[in-house]
Amino acid sequence: MKQRLLFLGPPGAGKGTQAQRLASREGLLHLSTGDLLRAEVQAGTPLGQEAEAVMAQGELVSDALVLAIVRSRLEHHGGGWLLDGFPRNLPQAEALEHLLTSLNQQIEQVILLELDDAVLIQRLLARGRADDNAEVIANRLNVYREQTAPLIAHYESQGLLRRLDGVGSIEAIEERLGSLLVD
Secondary structure, three states: OOOEEEEEOOOOOOHHHHHHHHHHHHOOEEEEHHHHHHHHHHHOOHHHHHHHHHHHOOOOOOHHHHHHHHHHHHOOOOOOEEEEOOOOOHHHHHHHHHHHHHOOOOOOEEEEEEOOHHHHHHHHHHOOOOOOOHHHHHHHHHHHHHHHHHHHHHHHHOOOEEEEEOOOOHHHHHHHHHHHOOO
């Protein structure tokens, strides 16, 4: 099975759910950028303090800081890993590839979870979050497409991208995912 993975997909596609299940089952290090930032802040590391100061001002954490946190997790990790939620655009992907090359840990496969917008909107509305309304969700999907479309082409041109139908039960999607990851 592939051991160094990247998950892509729109909000609501099930990336986080599938990433957690796969990482747990296969013993992979699950690197969700949101979780990583929160963990660094909670641990009070120098990187976490820097991230906390930026977030306290309501700003986005820089790509350089996210990459530094990813580097700190991967430098001393010899096993497999799964990146979820990063990179989000082509410049981030290029910076990540440079980092991974320096660590001799190249991406082995990129999984793109795909769903129709109608299903995504229904799933996101069902979560019941205060900031999830149809207009906000439509905007999030547009932003995702604008930023991620070049990433999809980038990884496809490298022969790394595999498409995964994100419709169905968690277990059915998990089974399809497993068949994509076999060498």
